[in-house]
Amino acid sequence: MGEFELIESFFWRRPGQGPRRAVVGNGDDCAVIAPAPGMQLAVSTDTLVEGRHFLSTVDPRRLGHKALAVNLSDLAACGAQPLAFTLALTLPRVDATWLQAFAQGLLDLADEHECELIGGDTTAGPLAIGITVMGEVPVGQTLLRSGARAGDDIWVSGFPGEARLALEAFRGTLHPGLSGDAFDATRLAMEAPDPRVALGVGLRGVASAAVDVSDGLLGDLGHVLRRSGVGAMLALDTLPLSPWLAARPRAEQLDCILAGGDDYELVFTAPPARREAVAALGDTLGLVLSRIGRIEAEPGVRLHVSGLDGEGDATPVPNRWASFDHFRG
């Protein structure tokens, strides 16, 4: 079996599967897809580069999962249901064991979300994974960054900060270090994030704005604030803490949660009248949804040590929590 045939066998020639969601599947010059009537197509693209977005020692199965997860997370932030994706794989060599595990992690997550691999190519070069994902969203119901209004609540899903905690453990900067359990759990959060697709779909018509946390909660919330022309207050005592984060020093907790990034949780805003709807959605999905602040008319972000009603001390956002920049960071 030649190298290309080997690659094709992992990604394209899966037993018993012709095109499922595509009109024309992989193998022609283009794949052809058709959004359902009344649906528009949401499109996003993200590339993961070795040494920049993942460590060379990562389990290839987790890497396959994560490469698609970070793209599905963008669909989630728009309230789109996954439909299909393309894969551009750059490989330094053809390693069958590695490829099989990578493909399994990638395609297991794709199957879970019924997101069909419809095209792509493989080239020789430094390891990089480029994915473009397409999803469906009903006309006019896309969750945008620009819809937040003064008075809206600010919510976050899950436990942002765990991925950063794991990264710092890898870097050896934590004192004290993590326990074995904490390291395994936070490493899983970093290496195999769970994209909040069902949450995004459930937030259609409920949230006024949404964004996924890829660069850090403060940085990504900042995108919403700028596009919406508003500001925000965040109550630090309301930030959700996983057991692993709860055991860490307070300054480290805040660094990880507010500026960590790589979380792929959703930050969203909704009018106070929708609090019950948001709570019901969290119950249905078995997902912790925390109300962490409020949209205000005045631009900028103000951090309150405690109290969603703003009775705590307001402090400016420290520079060290500026958003991650791939060319600086």
Next chain:
Amino acid sequence: MGEFELIESFFWRRPGQGPRRAVVGNGDDCAVIAPAPGMQLAVSTDTLVEGRHFLSTVDPRRLGHKALAVNLSDLAACGAQPLAFTLALTLPRVDATWLQAFAQGLLDLADEHECELIGGDTTAGPLAIGITVMGEVPVGQTLLRSGARAGDDIWVSGFPGEARLALEAFRGTLHPGLSGDAFDATRLAMEAPDPRVALGVGLRGVASAAVDVSDGLLGDLGHVLRRSGVGAMLALDTLPLSPWLAARPRAEQLDCILAGGDDYELVFTAPPARREAVAALGDTLGLVLSRIGRIEAEPGVRLHVSGLDGEGDATPVPNRWASFDHFRG
């Protein structure tokens, strides 16, 4: 101006331009596009890696053009009209002069085809350009590789082989070498191919199958033959020769035309009853369309030295014309 702002200024913040073809443009988690009623979406993706698909000395404006052109060529081969594309750029450094020229080459071609840049990302790493392109095609009118039938004519657009001639000139393998004019002209064909979008759209309802010549005429025609379950005869004397190729030794001509690749011309099949329609399309587009062979029921490719009616000698396809393989070649 920071590095990211610089990149954004070249690609995203063009004067006087909001989203044009997208419902939601770049800057949110996803872009949103909506195919027109009765249209399906054709999707293709191609990555260009430095040292593998282009030389490090290439003019960045031509590189920008080519990165999109090879993707538009896939749309052309399906008869799709370009709609939008995403760009995943991996850059070893931020060089404003280089980026500005690259963006201009890319966006000039995008504007020419009304193909909107709707998303993407930039990461630090070895130079690579990943593009996923989306186009519209009327329901059921996609040109496929699988539609060729025994008795159909085989056609090719333009002058395949020029890109390979230029590549061999760069490699220093040509004896005699190319004149300055020939080098400039064939280098332009290699570095800035013209995707046959209008031809692809015009071939809807005319061609029975189509493919673009990226890996070599014989190799790409082979995809059509396998998918259609047919074979072909090609008449070597009918292969079109540009002035630059016409001046070369015959063996070199055939190597370049049949196995050169990187041409981005279309090879297509059509019933003999559509010869006038094909000729009229060539006239309308000002594009040379050459009838070079015929689809036959018997699998495999037979080369005839002369004569479309097969009166010449039939020879098997030499091994040296096997298709280019990125992991072997």
